[in-house]
Amino acid sequence: MSITAENLIWNIGKKTILDGISFEARSGGMLGLLGPNGSGKTSLLRLLAGLKQPDGGRVTLDGKDIAAVGRRALARRVAFVEQHATTNASLRVIDVVRLGRFPHRSMFSGWSLADEQAVEAALSRTGLMEKRNDRWHNLSGGERQRTQIARALAQSPKELILDEPTNHLDVQHQIGLLRLVSSLPMTSIIALHDLNHAAMFCDALIVLERGRIVASGTPENVLTEALLRDVFSVEARVELSPHTARPHIHYVR
Numbered sequence: 001m002s003i004t005a006e007n008l009i010w011n012i013g014k015k016t017i018l019d020g021i022s023f024e025a026r027s028g029g030m031l032g033l034l035g036p037n038g039s040g041k042t043s044l045l046r047l048l049a050g051l052k053q054p055d056g057g058r059v060t061l062d063g064k065d066i067a068a069v070g071r072r073a074l075a076r077r078v079a080f081v082e083q084h085a086t087t088n089a090s091l092r093v094i095d096v097v098r099l100g101r102f103p104h105r106s107m108f109s110g111w112s113l114a115d116e117q118a119v120e121a122a123l124s125r126t127g128l129m130e131k132r133n134d135r136w137h138n139l140s141g142g143e144r145q146r147t148q149i150a151r152a153l154a155q156s157p158k159e160l161i162l163d164e165p166t167n168h169l170d171v172q173h174q175i176g177l178l179r180l181v182s183s184l185p186m187t188s189i190i191a192l193h194d195l196n197h198a199a200m201f202c203d204a205l206i207v208l209e210r211g212r213i214v215a216s217g218t219p220e221n222v223l224t225e226a227l228l229r230d231v232f233s234v235e236a237r238v239e240l241s242p243h244t245a246r247p248h249i250h251y252v253r
Helices: 041-048 071-077 093-104 113-125 141-154 171-183 195-201 225-232
Strands: 003-012 015-024 030-034 056-061 078-081 159-163 187-191 204-209 212-217 236-240 247-251
Touching: 003 041, 015 041, 015 056, 015 212, 030 041, 030 195, 041 078, 041 159, 041 187, 071 078, 071 093, 078 141, 093 113, 093 141, 113 141, 141 159, 141 171, 171 187, 171 195, 195 247, 204 225, 212 225, 225 236
Parallel strands: 030 187, 030 204, 078 159, 159 187
Antiparallel strands: 003 015, 003 056, 204 212, 236 247
């Protein structure tokens, strides 16, 4: 067991944004979060990361309510990569990644061997060793996203939450980033727009519509022609890809 949502409700004023959301993310798996714009994906991710408090229900980590977990302890456990993550343009890549060690250090502790090893492992995992001394403003969009993921990995989390990290990237960098996330030895929950990418890389999917879960399960069970028509308002054919044995969506013109 990893992250579990239990009947989550979240409101903005009198408007209900999330209504009765319940699911369990399989430990070590990659869970894709899908839905039209305004369906509540970002709001749900922020609740899961402990950045917002629900108006009803709860989020648990291994059965423990995250509301009872201290913020520093939660940051050691869960890493969140925002959709438009930014940082100080004068920082180097290695400086950004080192920020991920903040939850593991006290005010008076020095930089430790464990800190250094975590940073080096994060740089290596994300393919940024040769970019370590490059400045943030000199990085491409894909390199900036990988740097933010490296920062998150330096936290040594068990759960990684990502809000549409492939937005504004070219196809090459989208595939590379998703391949990286799917290879990580941790639970990941990722909001995506591209349904074919979700089918290709995710172990399980949840589809939101107007703040409610309307479908969940494996890509094969979730991505049906009826769901694409009813939820995403598109006509498409769904076939198994001969290359991945996963569903592949052919949109009808």
